[in-house]
Each structure stands twice: as C-alpha cells, then as structure tokens.
Amino acid sequence: MKAKQLALGAARLELEHLGRMKAVSPATFETLSTEMERHSQDLDADVMRLQDADPRLAEEEIRLARLRMLAAERSALQRGVIEGLVPPEVSEHLLTDAAGKIDRLSGPGH
Numbered sequence: 001m002k003a004k005q006l007a008l009g010a011a012r013l014e015l016e017h018l019g020r021m022k023a024v025s026p027a028t029f030e031t032l033s034t035e036m037e038r039h040s041q042d043l044d045a046d047v048m049r050l051q052d053a054d055p056r057l058a059e060e061e062i063r064l065a066r067l068r069m070l071a072a073e074r075s076a077l078q079r080g081v082i083e084g085l086v087p088p089e090v091s092e093h094l095l096t097d098a099a100g101k102i103d104r105l106s107g108p109g110h
Helices: 002-020 026-053 055-082 088-106
Strands: none
Touching: 002 026, 026 055, 055 088
C-alpha cells in the first residue's frame, strides 16, 4: 500500500511538472489531476483501514518518519558546518542530541 502511495506521489509530481512546462493541455491536466486525487483518496482509505486493524502499522510508520526527519536535521546541520553557516561548537551539541534520538528509535525493541 505504501509503495502505491509513493508511486502515486511521484506521478503527481511529474504531472505538475508537465503542467508547468505546458506539455499537457489544461483540460488533460485537470482530468489526470482529478483521477489521481480519487485514486489517492482510495489508497488513503485503505491505509486507514489497515492501521485501524493493526495499530502497530501506524506506530512503525511514525517511528520511521521520525528517523527520516532526524536524519534530515543531522544532514542539514552537517551541511551548515561545511558551508560555514553553523559554528562547529553549536552543531556539536545538536548533532549529539540527534544521534541519541536516532539511536533510541533504532535500538532494541524497534
């Protein structure tokens, strides 16, 4: 189910790109947008049913999303240091904090 949602998201981005580039007519863009929205709503409803039936699925999705967000924060801090936007002494504490959170979310029991 999640793979279908990811694929649909990529297709939506491509359709938006086609629309901006005027590679499709406004009528075609609207038709495809409506179809994708309907399909997205169906997938969302399916995911909700699965998560309602097994709450562990939602918990795992939240855990994985938190891990990705923390990894993005860590990456932004590291880029900031490399680019001279964040002083190393400031980033050190924040990077240590992020690493601890990542370890807790990745550790045993998860």
